[in-house]
Amino acid sequence: MSIEPTTLPVRSGEDVVKVRQAVRTLAMDLGFSLVDQTKVITAASELARNTLTYGGGGEVRIERLNQGPKRSGVRLTFEDRGPGIANIELALTDGYTTGTGLGLGLNGARKLSHEFDIWSQPGVGTRVTITRWK
């Protein structure tokens, strides 16, 4: 097992695949059910793509959370220094996009997570943190 937390770059489509694989490895290691693994991998994929497409690339911190023997989870923090999001509420609306996608990614990642936190400042960057507990 690699030393955690891990930070991975998100600068290409292949990096997005590597992020998915790293998240999968951790979720499996924590004993997530297949459905829960799939949910956290899918959320990671959406956010990694956002970091790449809208943030111009950035990085993700992958953490294993242990809060007592029965409470473990995965926390992912995606960070970029891109243009930021002017209206976060709008960005979280299903179907809204400034790009060419479906506009489901950001809110989709929120729906697939137990905890969701977003910080963004126009001209500075964006940071999205999600947690999924086992």
Added chain:
Amino acid sequence: MDRVPILRLGDCLLVTVQVDMHDELAMSLQDDLTNKIVATKARGVLIDISALEMVDSFIGRMLGNIASMSRILDAQTVVVGMQPAVAITLVELGLSLPGIRTALNVDAGLALLRRALDRGDEGGYVD
């Protein structure tokens, strides 16, 4: 650059997605498949995603695009083999793949295509 192989099965094309696709690969599959439909005059397209461990909104959009492009090119698309965990996640994500026909496996998908082609369906949304 790697490519997703496209096999010919009579008047249908079979695509088996074996790898964890990065976005560029998904985009090239879209292009390759539309070219192949025209080149082979295929009437049906079967996309086997049983090896995919997740379908996010990008891949969902790609599947929808392929179905739409195929329809315009007079071919019908069936997506087969989705894993249950992937289906559960897709719905929770808010993506129900409208306009895409699905079947449980390749055999069922081929049978669905066969029936539709024999009936002369126009590849609409409803069976």
